[in-house]
Amino acid sequence: MKAQPAGSHYISGEYVDDAQGAVIESRYPATTEIIARLNAATEMTVSKAVDSARAGQQVWAAMSGVERGRVLRRASDLLRARNRELSELETLDTGKPLQETLVADAASGADCLEYFAGIAGDMTGEHIDFGGPFAYTRREPLGVCAGIGAWNYPIQIVCWKSAPALACGNAMIFKPSETTPLSALKLAEIYSEAGLPDGVFNVVQGYGETGALLTAHPDVAKVSLTGSVPTGMRVMAGAAASLKQVTLELGGKSPLIVFEDADIENAVGGAMLGNFYSSGQICSNGTRVFVQDRLRDAFLDRLQERTAKLRLGDPMDEATQIGPLVTATQRDRVLDYLRSGVDEGARLVCGGDAVTMQGMEAGWFVAPTIFADVQDDMRIAREEIFGPVMSVLSFSDEEEVIARANATPFGLAAGVFTRDLARAHRVVARLQAGTCWINAYNLTPAGMPFGGVRQSGFGRENARAALDSYSQIKSVYVETGDVDAPY
Numbered sequence: 001m002k003a004q005p006a007g008s009h010y011i012s013g014e015y016v017d018d019a020q021g022a023v024i025e026s027r028y029p030a031t032t033e034i035i036a037r038l039n040a041a042t043e044m045t046v047s048k049a050v051d052s053a054r055a056g057q058q059v060w061a062a063m064s065g066v067e068r069g070r071v072l073r074r075a076s077d078l079l080r081a082r083n084r085e086l087s088e089l090e091t092l093d094t095g096k097p098l099q100e101t102l103v104a105d106a107a108s109g110a111d112c113l114e115y116f117a118g119i120a121g122d123m124t125g126e127h128i129d130f131g132g133p134f135a136y137t138r139r140e141p142l143g144v145c146a147g148i149g150a151w152n153y154p155i156q157i158v159c160w161k162s163a164p165a166l167a168c169g170n171a172m173i174f175k176p177s178e179t180t181p182l183s184a185l186k187l188a189e190i191y192s193e194a195g196l197p198d199g200v201f202n203v204v205q206g207y208g209e210t211g212a213l214l215t216a217h218p219d220v221a222k223v224s225l226t227g228s229v230p231t232g233m234r235v236m237a238g239a240a241a242s243l244k245q246v247t248l249e250l251g252g253k254s255p256l257i258v259f260e261d262a263d264i265e266n267a268v269g270g271a272m273l274g275n276f277y278s279s280g281q282i283c284s285n286g287t288r289v290f291v292q293d294r295l296r297d298a299f300l301d302r303l304q305e306r307t308a309k310l311r312l313g314d315p316m317d318e319a320t321q322i323g324p325l326v327t328a329t330q331r332d333r334v335l336d337y338l339r340s341g342v343d344e345g346a347r348l349v350c351g352g353d354a355v356t357m358q359g360m361e362a363g364w365f366v367a368p369t370i371f372a373d374v375q376d377d378m379r380i381a382r383e384e385i386f387g388p389v390m391s392v393l394s395f396s397d398e399e400e401v402i403a404r405a406n407a408t409p410f411g412l413a414a415g416v417f418t419r420d421l422a423r424a425h426r427v428v429a430r431l432q433a434g435t436c437w438i439n440a441y442n443l444t445p446a447g448m449p450f451g452g453v454r455q456s457g458f459g460r461e462n463a464r465a466a467l468d469s470y471s472q473i474k475s476v477y478v479e480t481g482d483v484d485a486p487y
Contacts, residue, residue: 001035002028003092003182008038008205009045010188012052013198018045024178024205029095029324030315030363038181040206046213049173049202053144054219056199057171061141068167069120072113074194079110079159079187086186088316090155093180095324095364096278097315108446109159109187112462115446119464120167123471132481138474141169142221142245145470146214148235149184150226151177151326152281152386158184160450161224162191162201164466170222171200173214179326181205208234215239222470225249226283229455247459247469249283249451251384252412254433255405256286256441257395260295262417266439268303270417271390274441276310276368279325280334280388284413286441288374288381289392290401296394300372303392304349307368312355324364325387331364334387338369341380346371346391376404384410398427406432412456415441434460 003026007015021040028035041049060068079086086106091098096105125137147161158174165172176184184203191201204210208231215223215238222245225235232248239246256274258267274286291299315323325331331354338352351369366387374381374391381391395401405414414433416424421438428436434452437443444450449465451457459469 001037003035003089005036005038005182005185009041009049010185010203011045011049011199012056012202013192016045016048018042021045021205022207024181026093026179026181028092029326030357030360032328032362032364035092036182038205040178041204041210043213046204046210046217049204050144050217050219052199053171053173053202056197057141057144057169059197060166060171060200061169065121065123065167068169069117071195072117072120072163072166075190075196076110076113076117078190078194079106079113082190083107083110086155086183089186090183091315093154093182094151095315095326097320097323099318099320100278102318104156105153106155106183109156112159112163112446115462116163116167119467123168123467125473133477133479135475135477138476139168139467139471140474142470142472143170144220145170145172145222145224146220147172147174148211148214148223148225148227149174149176150283151179152278152283154180155183155187157226158187160461162187164461165470166196166200168467168470170470173202173204173220175204175206175211175214178205178207211235212238215244216241218242220244222246224459224469232457245469247461248457249459249461250412250455250457251283252285252410252452252456253288253382253384253408254284254286254410254413254415255288255290255431256415257401257405257417257427258289258291258295258299259416259418259420259423260292261419262295263419264295264299264302267417268299268306270415270439270441271303272306274415275390276307276322276388277442279323279366281326281330281386282442284435284442286413286415287385287389287391288405289390290395290405291392293394293396296392300349300392303370307350307370310368312365312367313357314360322368322388325366326364328364330386331366334366334385334389337380337383337385337387337389341371341374341378341389341391344378344380345373345375346378346380347373351388376407382408398423402427402430409455410452411454412452413437
């Protein structure tokens with residue numbers, strides 16, 4: 001097998017196996033061949049990982065923030081030095097084109113580690129003067145944190161969760177998606193090589209049961225999940241029993257609004273990036289593209305022209321722009337939505353079906369698809385598809401489009417394209433979304449908080465805001481005079 005790791009799990013600085021756990025198979029989505037076979041963690045292995053993390057965290061928390069930052073910076077440098085190796089592994093595991101993974105996966109993970117390396121030594125509290133007596137606050141780690149990842153950006157997600165957790169002095173146990181189990185193990189190796197104490201970052205594989213074990217464990221102080229709304233609800237319910245802190249980054253059905261004065265090439269490019277990048281398997285995608293009436297026809301014409309030039313093919317070929325979907329289940333789900341769009345009366349502009357690639361006939365490919373004349377009540381406009389499917393809707397004025405954009409239970413992201421920046425700021429202020437872009441889409445630098453509202457979750461990843469999710473404040477009152485006791 002092309003990508004078989006030395007073991008299924010990584011605990012206390014070494015690979016560990018658990019033969020009693022259920023089998024996990026990683027398949028290359030372009031050919032469906034098995035590239036690695038692992039075992040899920042049983043309760044015994046999860047307990048071993050937690051015990052290891054508790055011990056390691058004591059050592060890690062005793063180090064200064066500057067010392068922790070040095071380790072994170074070394075890990076960042078190693079990620080960059082091994083970017084091609086890691087990118088090829090990510091392509092094998094996810095099916096995403098190498099053209100993408102070389103710039104958007106391990107590389108963005110390295111940016112995240114570098115960012116938190118830079119602020120790890122700046123974890124300060126505050127001084128409060130009471131005119132003689134005073135108080136101060138300390139920002140302290142939570143202890144052992146659990147991260148549960150999704151399959152669309154495996155190494156980026158594990159970096160986004162582990163970097164702020166480690167910067168704050170916590171240990172982390174990370175459970176990757178069973179669909180894409182491989183790159184988190186490589187990050188664990190890199191952390192060890194960079195000087196992270198044993199146990200501070202552990203990886204355990206598994207299905208939902210493993211995530212539930214971590215969520216329920218009494219020695220886990222926090223759970224951070226990237227996943228679906230139903231999974232988020234289960235994690236919250238499991239965490240509630242012991243009042244764990246929770247961060248949830250869930251799904252979305254995000255609006256991308258194109259006003260008639262927008263630069264059409266930029267708007268079309270933003271819509272394509274927000275629907276077709278990673279074969280549309282991005283939670284923040286702007287899958288409801290609202291185009292103002294007078295620009296709609298020109299927008300659709302140019303969108304169709306540029307989409308027709310997209311190159312599908314072997315993800316390991318750097319010329320390939322669109323790869324397969326991650327699993328047969330996901331492909332079939334997307335195809336069901338395509339049929340639904342046609343049945344409900346949307347106009348199919350292009351795509352609309354599975355694609356068979358020469359030499360990769362078993363691969364899970366779906367053509368980039370555009371629907372026009374989409375109505376708000378259609379399934380393709382209401383439900384998260386997670387595939388290369390764009391729904392184009394028309395609107396007449398600002399008030400109308402804001403109301404329709406907000407008519408969803410989700411609130412992860414939103415975008416606005418217009419030359420009128422006053423209108424852009426006015427509109428994003430009224431959009432119910434945690435992350436918004438103006439004249440761009442899906443850009444997520446490490447220095448900008450990312451997260452949703454409503455059913456898209458809560459808490460923030462990246463930037464200084466993430467430190468609040470992985471630390472707690474201790475208040476200390478200091479009396480400088482005598483104790484005034486009435487008895």
